[in-house]
Amino acid sequence: MISLSQSKTKRLVAIHGWSGTVLGLLLYVVIFTGAVAVFEREISVWSQGGTQYSEGIGRKIDRLFRQHAKEIDRKYYEEIFIARNRSGDFRFSFQTHEKNPATDTLEDKAVILTIDEETEQVVSRWEGFLSERAPDRGDTLSRFFVDIHVQLHLPNPYGLILVGILGLMMMAAAISGILIHRHLIKEMFLPVRPRKSMVSARDLHNLAGTWGIPFAILLAFTGVFFSFATTLGVPIMAMVAFGGDQQALIESVQGTAKVLDKTPASLASLDYIIKDAINRTEGAYVTFIGIQHYDTMAATVRVNMATIDGQLSGNVFGYEGVSREFTGEKPLLGQVPSLGSSLIGIIAPLHFGSFAGIASKTVWLGLGLAMAFVSATGMLLWTKRREDQAIWREFHKWIYVVIWGLPVAMMVSAYAFFLTLPAGDPGWWVPASFVIASLVIIGACLMKPFQEDAFRRLTGIMAVGLPLLRHLTGGTSWSESILTQGQGVIIAIDVVLLALGLILLCWKQIKQSSRTMSAQPEPAE
Amino acid sequence: MEKTIGLKRLGNLSAMWSKASDSIKSRPKLTRWILAGPITIIASIVIMAGMAFWIPAGEAKLNNIAIPIIVLPIIWAFCFFYVCIEENLPRAVLIMTAIIVSHIMLVTSAFM
Numbered sequence: 001m002i003s004l005s006q007s008k009t010k011r012l013v014a015i016h017g018w019s020g021t022v023l024g025l026l027l028y029v030v031i032f033t034g035a036v037a038v039f040e041r042e043i044s045v046w047s048q049g050g051t052q053y054s055e056g057i058g059r060k061i062d063r064l065f066r067q068h069a070k071e072i073d074r075k076y077y078e079e080i081f082i083a084r085n086r087s088g089d090f091r092f093s094f095q096t097h098e099k100n101p102a103t104d105t106l107e108d109k110a111v112i113l114t115i116d117e118e119t120e121q122v123v124s125r126w127e128g129f130l131s132e133r134a135p136d137r138g139d140t141l142s143r144f145f146v147d148i149h150v151q152l153h154l155p156n157p158y159g160l161i162l163v164g165i166l167g168l169m170m171m172a173a174a175i176s177g178i179l180i181h182r183h184l185i186k187e188m189f190l191p192v193r194p195r196k197s198m199v200s201a202r203d204l205h206n207l208a209g210t211w212g213i214p215f216a217i218l219l220a221f222t223g224v225f226f227s228f229a230t231t232l233g234v235p236i237m238a239m240v241a242f243g244g245d246q247q248a249l250i251e252s253v254q255g256t257a258k259v260l261d262k263t264p265a266s267l268a269s270l271d272y273i274i275k276d277a278i279n280r281t282e283g284a285y286v287t288f289i290g291i292q293h294y295d296t297m298a299a300t301v302r303v304n305m306a307t308i309d310g311q312l313s314g315n316v317f318g319y320e321g322v323s324r325e326f327t328g329e330k331p332l333l334g335q336v337p338s339l340g341s342s343l344i345g346i347i348a349p350l351h352f353g354s355f356a357g358i359a360s361k362t363v364w365l366g367l368g369l370a371m372a373f374v375s376a377t378g379m380l381l382w383t384k385r386r387e388d389q390a391i392w393r394e395f396h397k398w399i400y401v402v403i404w405g406l407p408v409a410m411m412v413s414a415y416a417f418f419l420t421l422p423a424g425d426p427g428w429w430v431p432a433s434f435v436i437a438s439l440v441i442i443g444a445c446l447m448k449p450f451q452e453d454a455f456r457r458l459t460g461i462m463a464v465g466l467p468l469l470r471h472l473t474g475g476t477s478w479s480e481s482i483l484t485q486g487q488g489v490i491i492a493i494d495v496v497l498l499a500l501g502l503i504l505l506c507w508k509q510i511k512q513s514s515r516t517m518s519a520q521p522e523p524a525e
Numbered sequence: 526m527e528k529t530i531g532l533k534r535l536g537n538l539s540a541m542w543s544k545a546s547d548s549i550k551s552r553p554k555l556t557r558w559i560l561a562g563p564i565t566i567i568a569s570i571v572i573m574a575g576m577a578f579w580i581p582a583g584e585a586k587l588n589n590i591a592i593p594i595i596v597l598p599i600i601w602a603f604c605f606f607y608v609c610i611e612e613n614l615p616r617a618v619l620i621m622t623a624i625i626v627s628h629i630m631l632v633t634s635a636f637m
Contacts, residue, residue: 008610015609171602179606224598233573233594240574240632241590249590333591338583340591347595 009180016176019169020378025402026152027166028375032406033149034219035368038353038361039493040142046493047417047470048087048138056285056306057082058278061090062270064120068092068113069294076111077294082270083287087138089123090115100129107131131156140426141417144434145410150226153431157231164227171220173378174213181210201384205377208370215367216374222351261297268324270301276326277303277317284308284315297322302330312355313345376403397450404455405441411462412437418466418473453508460504467494546615553614560608560617568625569601575628578635 004012020027036043065082069092076094085091095110108130114123126133135143144153151159209216234249242248274286288304299321305314318327333341349355353364379399386392416433420426471477481490503510549556576593583589604621611617 004610005612007612011609168598168601168605171598172605175602175606221598224601225595228597229594232570233597236570236574237577237590237594240635241577331585334585334587336585338585338588338591340583340588340595341585343595344591 012176012180016173016180017382019172020375021382023166023169024375024379027170028372028402029406030149030163030166031368031375032372033145035365035372037146037149038364038368040146042489044139044142046490047141056287057289058285060271065270072111080291080294082289085114085136090117134427137426140430141414144413144430160227160231164224167220167224167227170216174216174220177209178213201377202381205374205381209374212367212370212374216371218350222347225347260293263297264295265297265322267294267299267321273301273303273319273324277305280317281305281315282308312349400450400452401445407459408441409434409437411466414466415469418469422473456504456507460501463497463501466497549615549618556614560621561605564621565601565604565608568604568621569597571625571628572600573597575631578631
């Protein structure tokens with residue numbers, strides 16, 4: 001039990017309420033889309049299909065890489081990255097640093113080749129500044145959800161800063177929640193009073209909030225780090241420690257050698273390096289290869305391995321590019337292991353919930369939705385208590401509109417994606433349809449009173465229809481996904497959507513039967 | 526003679542502080558809003574910047590850069606809840622000012 005004076009408690013209650021309510025609707029949007037974005041990779045596979053490559057870049061890649069590298073301008077040999085995209089095609093990204101005339105800052109400029117594994121032909125070639133690159137057509141839907149979560153689809157850096165501020169508010173609400181709930185442990189096990197009233201809503205808010213507090217603080221902390229690290233942290237630290245030279249900071253952090261021997265020299269066999277890296281782990285495959293200063297004496301190769309059981313993140317191995325000599329296991333940042341590098345290494349898996357595959361992601365989804373519930377019920381309680389004032393009464397209504405309107409608008413963007421993927425431009429239609437749907441919902445709620453039942457039914461119908469539309473527009477069939485692609489995730493998401501839709505459509509009947517069951521008297525012993 | 530001047534200066538400082546303290550106490554809500562809002566943000570950023578000089582860089586020479594960026598949200602939370610909970614507002618103003626000034630001095634001294 002935390003003992004605080006009356007005035008301190010009053011102040012903390014005000015912080016708890018205001019931090020969750022001011023910009024609370026935006027916070028709800030960020031939390032809800034974040035919970036969905038946990039499955040970004042899976043949504044991407046579900047929406048475009050694709051083969052699951054359990055062997056990563058294990059295939060002999062050396063010949064294919066050299067064959068395409070010789071076609072690229074040497075200025076792009078500064079950094080080369082090899083990976084697979086979500087469809088399973090190889091992606092060779094040749095990069096250099098150049099001043100972008102549009103932003104007047106030093107940026108990554110690249111030539112990106114997408115290569116079909118079977119035919120070894122170039123599927124697509126893209127050249128330009130990476131900051132101006134649109135996501136792959138197939139990734140549009142999942143990237144859109146991530147983009148709303150990360151920066152509310154606002155331009156950089158304003159979106160990141162706004163979401164960072166929302167993260168600070170979430171942190172303030174969670175910490176003040178701990179301090180004001182005097183009987184924290186007791187409240188974790190309190191039964192919810194079965195009444196359709198403020199008391200019951202408060203019980204549910206307290207129950208979900210109390211269980212979710214550690215998670216809320218963890219998510220808010222790691223989220224604020226992601227928002228402010230690049231917009232505030234790196235520029236300020238570059239200013240302080242490197243006289244404003246961000247490139248010098250990045251080179252210090254990445255451990256780039258100060259003096260580079262640019263004498264031309266052939267890179268050692270990538271196949272040999274891949275084989276050696278695989279042999280150094282217990283069954284991990286290669287996910288990513290980074291080559292610096294290709295075709296010179298200064299060349300180095302970094303090989304990222306997949307995460308295996310018992311690891312939070314996969315190993316990264318370093319090699320001399322020409323002599324193929326193993327230079328040791330590389331930390332995420334710098335040349336030697338450090339506390340800073342280890343801490344940054346665990347932030348991503350903790351925020352994304354990706355440390356134990358689908359199991360941890362499912363837990364993160366559940367906890368994320370619980371946090372969205374806490375955020376929404378908190379706002380409803382706060383506004384209900386002030387319903388004698390017109391402004392709060394109006395705000396109360398709009399909380400319901402956002403709670404139900406957001407999933408509907410997200411579903412509409414998914415419909416737009418499937419309808420425009422075969423022939424149109426999903427990169428334009430997905431965000432446009434989201435905005436149009438939001439405007440239609442707002443307009444409808446301005447003209448008519450909000451009807452929760454109508455929104456529930458609409459969400460249910462759309463959820464049931466989505467797997468059907470995916471199938472009708474040429475999406476991977478269930479048999480194909482299992483038999484030829486090894487993708488159980490496509491069926492899993494279809495089934496979840498169908499189940500969710502049916503639950504929402506039969507909501508009244510489910511509630512009625514649960515009331516009947518709880519009303520029945522217990523048999524006498 | 527010097528002792529008298531010193532005592533006089535101390536007396537002046539004390540009078541100034543008591544005047545400032547009264548002014549802070551007469552506007553508790555406004556002071557707390559300023560402290561919890563802009564002052565906390567400034568303090569967090571300045572502490573993060575100053576940490577580059579007192580956190581050991583380590584063998585990798587990056588702990589003093591990476592750790593302050595990582596702990597920025599924690600610094601903000603500490604400052605924010607401290608100024609919200611502190612009953613003695615003049616003391617909160619004094620402590621926050623001391624933190625900000627000391628870290629600004631630390632940062633500027635590195636450029637001199």
